[in-house]
Amino acid sequence: SGHRLRLLTWDVKDTLLRLRQPVGPSYAAEAQAHGVQVEPEALNQSFLKAYRAQSRRFPNYGRAEGLSSRQWWVDVVKETFRLAGVHEDTVLSLIAENLYRDYCSAHNWELLPEASETLSWCHQQGLRMGVVSNFDNRLESILVHCSLRHHFDFVLTSEAVGVAKPDPKIFKTALRLGGVRPEEAAHIGDDYSKDYRAAREVGMHSFLLHTPGQSTQPEVPPGHILPTLSRLLAVIKKG
Template structure:
């Protein structure tokens, strides 16, 4: 079966439409040098990942309803560099620079095939959007990589108040009065495309949506239909154009 029943298509952002130019711990290392950091990116990798996880568990969804999202990220940066900088280092300056740089093309680029798949779906008549676990910077990021104008809406977990894999974030989209959104949409008319098995594919399915996975991980074929998995957006667009897509 093809896309004939699909009227709304959403994408995840990170690692689906967007890619990091370098891994975050590598960029943290680069900027950290200007503030006296002398370690390696491997020194920061575990610290950053552990502190991000700690903050997410203690203050989920970038601190939604508990703190300002910028302060959430400042705490991540401070904890990551704790004991790693000279005592007189301007850690606030480093945190603010990282927060600002991660709005820009210094840190992000558009994944190959993004324009093409969006163009094809737009020509097909689909209503297009983004659903992503992200803070409010996402709108500016998508504008900076020049893809925002191809989207009808952008919803972040921070703005909605629910984070994937909670299916409520998908239900939220169906309840919103978005200009131009097709009327009488049902979950079966919706398709979500992302790179994370749990947060994108299974979460969308739990909401009653159709879902596709963008991943090169062959192990996923053991738990979901292989025709729902594509290694990249280019292959996805080709499958759509050749009417070889089976989302059901």
């Protein structure tokens, strides 16, 4: 490439960490602890509806409208249960607060295969690393609890920056914090438009984590596709 890579930026959800189970079973278990029975599948469906509606109405955790992400999520959880037929507000407030706190901890998250090893290897190569994620401000503590935070020089969330990927501003902020030119940086993520294409549009290199079996992506050269995270090692060595 003519430019040695100096900075790697990483997406987190479904790139480095994923939920151990869908939200339905987690939400159902929390409800059951309060004596409320709801089918996990019903909660999966109503969560998608509630999340999409809230995201349309208050993009990026309502930051522009002065909402806290905590309030944003509490409202999503309550609406999820209301759509599934649960309406007792006192119980819903308890459930929502508990879930908000639980998703901060490690027990709802697991590392993707090879995440830890790949980050350690990149770190040993002397690469600077940062996170660029459409996430709320709980991400710092999630990364700490999952023993990943120490790999990163900085963690940029869409809530903190005030814009979400694919907005170029979040990538430009990462380049500034990393102290590099775009051609000296690469972004790794699992979403074609928010990760792969958005990073390329600001002039960065980009790699798409694309596990076999997913539908094929438009215009992504095979050399830019990572079937597993460890493929990155070969790519960087070659560069």
